[in-house]
Amino acid sequence: MRGIDKRDEGESDGERLKKVGYERETVKKDEGGEGERVKKEGCEGERVKKEGYKGEKLKNEEGYEGERVKKEGYRGEKLKKEEGCEGERVKKEEENELREACGVFGCVLANRGEAGPVDPVSVAQVICLGLVALQHRGQESAGIVTSEGRNKQNFNCVKGEGLVANIFTEDKLVKLTGDVGIGHSRYSTAGGRDLANAQPFVVHTRHGPLATAHNGELINAEALRKTVLDRGVGLSTKSDSELITQMLSQLPPRGEKTGPDWGARIRHLMEATPTAYSLVMLHGDTVYGIRDPFGNRPLCIGRLMPVGDCNGTARQDLTKPLGWVISSESCAFQSVGATLLREVYPGEIVELSPNGVRSLDIVPRPKPAQPFSEAHGDPNHSDHAGLLQAPPPAFCIFEYVYFARADSIFEGQQVYSVRRRCGRQLAMEAPVEADIISTIPESATPAAIGFSLQSGIPYVEVLCKNRYVGRSFIQPDTRSRQLAVAKKFGALSENLMGQRVVLVDDSIVRGTTVGPIIRLLRQAGAKEVHIRIASPPLQHPCYMGINIPTKGELLANKMPFDELAAYVGANSLQYLSIEGLVKAVREGVVTRNNTPIGHCTACLDGNYPVHLEW
Numbered sequence: 001m002r003g004i005d006k007r008d009e010g011e012s013d014g015e016r017l018k019k020v021g022y023e024r025e026t027v028k029k030d031e032g033g034e035g036e037r038v039k040k041e042g043c044e045g046e047r048v049k050k051e052g053y054k055g056e057k058l059k060n061e062e063g064y065e066g067e068r069v070k071k072e073g074y075r076g077e078k079l080k081k082e083e084g085c086e087g088e089r090v091k092k093e094e095e096n097e098l099r100e101a102c103g104v105f106g107c108v109l110a111n112r113g114e115a116g117p118v119d120p121v122s123v124a125q126v127i128c129l130g131l132v133a134l135q136h137r138g139q140e141s142a143g144i145v146t147s148e149g150r151n152k153q154n155f156n157c158v159k160g161e162g163l164v165a166n167i168f169t170e171d172k173l174v175k176l177t178g179d180v181g182i183g184h185s186r187y188s189t190a191g192g193r194d195l196a197n198a199q200p201f202v203v204h205t206r207h208g209p210l211a212t213a214h215n216g217e218l219i220n221a222e223a224l225r226k227t228v229l230d231r232g233v234g235l236s237t238k239s240d241s242e243l244i245t246q247m248l249s250q251l252p253p254r255g256e257k258t259g260p261d262w263g264a265r266i267r268h269l270m271e272a273t274p275t276a277y278s279l280v281m282l283h284g285d286t287v288y289g290i291r292d293p294f295g296n297r298p299l300c301i302g303r304l305m306p307v308g309d310c311n312g313t314a315r316q317d318l319t320k321p322l323g324w325v326i327s328s329e330s331c332a333f334q335s336v337g338a339t340l341l342r343e344v345y346p347g348e349i350v351e352l353s354p355n356g357v358r359s360l361d362i363v364p365r366p367k368p369a370q371p372f373s374e375a376h377g378d379p380n381h382s383d384h385a386g387l388l389q390a391p392p393p394a395f396c397i398f399e400y401v402y403f404a405r406a407d408s409i410f411e412g413q414q415v416y417s418v419r420r421r422c423g424r425q426l427a428m429e430a431p432v433e434a435d436i437i438s439t440i441p442e443s444a445t446p447a448a449i450g451f452s453l454q455s456g457i458p459y460v461e462v463l464c465k466n467r468y469v470g471r472s473f474i475q476p477d478t479r480s481r482q483l484a485v486a487k488k489f490g491a492l493s494e495n496l497m498g499q500r501v502v503l504v505d506d507s508i509v510r511g512t513t514v515g516p517i518i519r520l521l522r523q524a525g526a527k528e529v530h531i532r533i534a535s536p537p538l539q540h541p542c543y544m545g546i547n548i549p550t551k552g553e554l555l556a557n558k559m560p561f562d563e564l565a566a567y568v569g570a571n572s573l574q575y576l577s578i579e580g581l582v583k584a585v586r587e588g589v590v591t592r593n594n595t596p597i598g599h600c601t602a603c604l605d606g607n608y609p610v611h612l613e614w
């Protein structure tokens with residue numbers, strides 16, 4: 001067996017967590033403030049204890065001082081109803097790619113008090129670096145908004161179209177002053193791709209400016225939009241994210257007695273829309289992190305740590321965080337010098353302020369028997385007991401398969417490890433006699449390695465990837481898409497000449513990639529090419545933040561599975577089963593106290609986590 005790192009095999013949970021930097025927190029005083037941190041065990045930190053909805057006492061979390069702590073058109077317009085099945089997206093040429101979700105990022109510098117001098121940290125720089133690390137999630141536009149504190153009536157804001165590094169040049173970053181801010185990198189799912197729809201969105205409220213950045217797509221955006229417009233509030237775009245910002249600027253149903261009650265406002269929003277969103281929201285000197293009750297999109301919190309001097313003589317206390325960061329994926333923490341604190345729980349509202357991190361609330365998932373509109377229409381609705389009967393979370397399983405960066409951590413496990421397990425599982429489900437196992441770089445590489453480990457067939461690279469060609473292609477026609485594949489890959493002919501090759505990919509969407517690559521390998525001398533896909537067939541559209549082409553364009557829907565191999569020119573083609581994928585994912589999930597686990601597999605089996613009311 002060549003080219004395989006076997007060190008990872010057979011490791012314990014603890015070893016794995018240690019290796020990936022996942023923290024098992026213990027009570028520790030003096031973490032960026034006076035309070036004690038909540039003891040956490042593994043991925044599932046302690047849920048806040050609540051005494052009623054308003055005025056509840058919340059346990060301190062992270063150094064908190066006090067005791068209390070696409071296009072034009074909406075989803076409905078984009079869909080055409082089909083008899084007896086969920087709506088299908090209206091075909092739009094530029095929507096035909098499997099495209100990523102957006103990336104959100106936020107940063108707050110700590111109130112250091114007597115802690116002594118620290119190296120200056122530019123929040124704008126931190127957010128910019130964070131967005132570069134999240135670039136794979138969205139490449140259409142990006143934005144950063146910073147705040148200079150509670151009493152300022154304006155935010156600093158820079159937005160632009162294209163890649164993060166091209167937008168945030170030095171001259172732009174210096175204008176983004178302030179010790180707190182949020183950022184966004186976007187792939188559109190609602191509203192156009194242009195600058196008008198770039199995020200964060202900013203509105204001026206009676207309590208000063210408010211900014212939000214959103215990853216996801218509201219399943220009931222059309223109804224919410226109507227509600228907002230019926231109140232006489234105008235919207236400047238068709239973006240569901242602007243809608244969120246508008247809803248947050250409104251008073252909660254019970255009003256506010258002294259100043260803004262952001263917890264109540266956010267909760268009101270969450271009760272009005274169950275999924276899909278992970279949000280960062282900026283007001284004054286505080287960033288709020290919000291994850292929808294189904295936890296469909298990822299969100300995690302990190303500590304921004306001092307970096308020691310090059311000569312090893314630290315000029316500052318390395319144990320005290322410089323601040324806190326919040327991100328769609330933990331991969332961004334490494335880039336900014338932060339460590340993962342924990343993931344935000346499904347339904348949780350967290351507050352990151354100069355005093356630390358605290359959990360404000362956890363909003364339950366609506367019970368399936370209870371129509372969603374009834375639950376949120378009732379002002380007395382605070383059915384925490386109902387949590388037990390609520391449906392399980394629905395974290396997007398495709399984050400593991402394709403979207404996320406392999407070094408990110410979800411549910412206490414590294415994405416890379418999950419992908420490798422998928423490859424192992426695939427080798428068990430769909431073995432094949434061959435000489436070498438290889439990958440279509442790069443999301444599929446861990447799965448190919450897993451396949452190799454399981455089968456005992458060596459892993460050998462057969463494709464050279466041009467690193468300057470982007471991850472996904474937005475090409476207007478089939479010829480451009482096929483040439484795009486040729487532009488991206490070259491064959492390593494000496495590695496594959498006369499070989500029976502098993503080529504592992506993470507997914508097939510339209511089949512644009514796999515066919516030309518098979519031809520490339522055959523022309524380079526491959527004797528046989530067997531395709532193994534480390535995910536089940538993609539057969540249904542996603543309405544929760546990922547642009548998946550129409551049903552009719554998905555290769556898996558075009559013909560019976562046993563005809564696919566011949567269609568793409570492979571000797572054989574097989575997919576991982578849904579059960580196999582779920583098993584590979586859940587094997588490494590770290591939970592606490594029987595906290596429910598759940599994943600959204602709607603794009604694979606059509607089981608959407610919430611009944612779609614159209």
Ligand SMILES: O=P(O)(O)OC[C@H]1O[C@H](OP(=O)(O)OP(=O)(O)O)[C@H](O)[C@@H]1O
Nearest residue numbers: 441442443471472508509510511512513
């Ligand atoms: O069937 P298709 O329509 O061709 O789409 C599927 C392909 O798209 C993705 O590659 P991409 O280049 O986006 O990402 P990667 O480099 O991260 O693997 C994915 O990894 C598949 O190879």
Ligand SMILES: NC(=O)CC[C@H](N)C(=O)O
Nearest residue numbers: 101102188189190215216
């Ligand atoms: N991909 C996403 O998460 C998109 C967020 C939001 N719906 C938008 O279109 O801007």
